[in-house]
Amino acid sequence: MIALEHVSKTYPKQATPAVRDLTLEVPDGAIAMFIGPSGCGKTTTLKMMNRLIEPTSGRILLAGEDVTDVDADSLRRRIGYVIQQVGLFPHFTIGENIAVVPKILGWDRKRVTARVDELLHLVGMEPREFRDRYPRQLSGGQQQRVGVARGLAADPAVMLMDEPFGAIDPITRDRLQDEFLELQRQIAKTICFVTHDLTEAVKLGDRIAVFGPGGVLEQYDTPEQVLTN
Ligand code: ADP
Ligand code: ADP
Numbered sequence: 001m002i003a004l005e006h007v008s009k010t011y012p013k014q015a016t017p018a019v020r021d022l023t024l025e026v027p028d029g030a031i032a033m034f035i036g037p038s039g040c041g042k043t044t045t046l047k048m049m050n051r052l053i054e055p056t057s058g059r060i061l062l063a064g065e066d067v068t069d070v071d072a073d074s075l076r077r078r079i080g081y082v083i084q085q086v087g088l089f090p091h092f093t094i095g096e097n098i099a100v101v102p103k104i105l106g107w108d109r110k111r112v113t114a115r116v117d118e119l120l121h122l123v124g125m126e127p128r129e130f131r132d133r134y135p136r137q138l139s140g141g142q143q144q145r146v147g148v149a150r151g152l153a154a155d156p157a158v159m160l161m162d163e164p165f166g167a168i169d170p171i172t173r174d175r176l177q178d179e180f181l182e183l184q185r186q187i188a189k190t191i192c193f194v195t196h197d198l199t200e201a202v203k204l205g206d207r208i209a210v211f212g213p214g215g216v217l218e219q220y221d222t223p224e225q226v227l228t229n
Contacts, residue, residue, distance in 0.1 A: 002026050002049060002158050002190055007058030009044050017056070018044045020215035026207070028157075031184065031191040033201040033223075036211030042194040045211075046160045049192065050079045062158065076101050080151035080189075084163040088135040088143055088150075094120070095131040098150045105154060119149040122186075124179065141172040148180070152187070161193045165200070177203055202226060 003026070009019040019041040026032040034042045047053045049060055051067055060067045062078060070078070080101075088097045095116045102112045117127040123145040135143055144164060151159055165173045165180075177200065184191070195201055201208050202223040210218045210226070220226050 001028050001061075001063060002192070003061045004045070004049075005059045005061070007045075007048060007055045007060060009041070009048060009053065010056045017041075017215075019048070019055075022058070022216050024209055024216065024219060026158075026190055026192060028190050029188040030206040031193055031204055033205035033208045034192060034194045034211055035196065035198065035201040035208060036217075037196060040211035040213060041215070042211050043162055046081075046162055046192060046194060049158070049160055050081055051075060073105060077105060077154040078156050078158060080154070080156035080159045082147045082151040082159065082161045082164045084166045088146060090135055093132050093134060094138070094146050095127075097135070097146060098153055100150065101153045115153060119152060122152070122183065123149045125149075139172075140168050141176060144168055144176060145179075148183075152189075156189070158190045158192070161191060163194050163196070166195070166197075173200075180204065198226070 004022050004024050007019060007022045008017050010017040022041075022045065024032070034045065036042060044053065048055050049067070051072075062070060067075065089100075092100075095113075098116045098119055099112045102115055107115070116131065120127040120130055125142065125145055130138070130142070135146070138146065147164060151161070165176050168176060181204065193204060205223045208220045208223055208226050209216050210220075218229070
């Protein structure tokens, strides 16, 4: 489980907080959707969870442990991160891109290679065909699958996904969403998923937090409740 307790973040030189007194909980194996317009602190919230930035106040607990007490390598292993622009390194092959975190963690070469192939299979890409290609040789949808594979590389308990399908055409996005739900049935990660698309939130979410200008406005335990409001 990942939990935020009264978390606030004010960036340096900013008058108003980007995140204000946010308390929420994502149970193990649940997909929590963070939905809302741009600028409401969704990305800031994810980045605090994996300590890319520090909260101004409040606590973030990963399986009951304050993330400030978890060392960086351990956090990398336990929390995967997938972003919209994929962020694949252009001069790395697909295999090398997926291997970034395992290599940081010092896995030996055999283990890394086996894991890369396993992950490519998991996201529906034949390893022999794709392992040695470069990102520019892949479609947007394929790159996004690689982004998901990279996020899963060290088998994290928690996945943070920041509009992973946001830059993808609607038809491919719909397919990626279906694949993602199928994948989640197999891997059952605890997922925080940022979107500004209500349809996506309802389709994928087990629970939904609605972000708005003054902070998180509403939290729903089932996606249906969003639609009735
Ligand atoms: P969202 O993900 O909902 O679009 P963000 O978390 O990206 O929102 O941003 C929340 C607010 O914090 C915005 O007003 C944004 O301009 C501000 N912000 C984000 N990153 C920084 C930064 N590095 N320095 C200053 N302000 C920032
Ligand atoms: P760079 O800073 O050059 O992008 P890093 O070594 O910091 O390279 O990160 C490489 C990849 O590792 C990132 O693209 C991201 O997917 C993953 N990563 C980095 N930091 C974290 C983190 N705190 N939690 C989870 N994944 C992370």
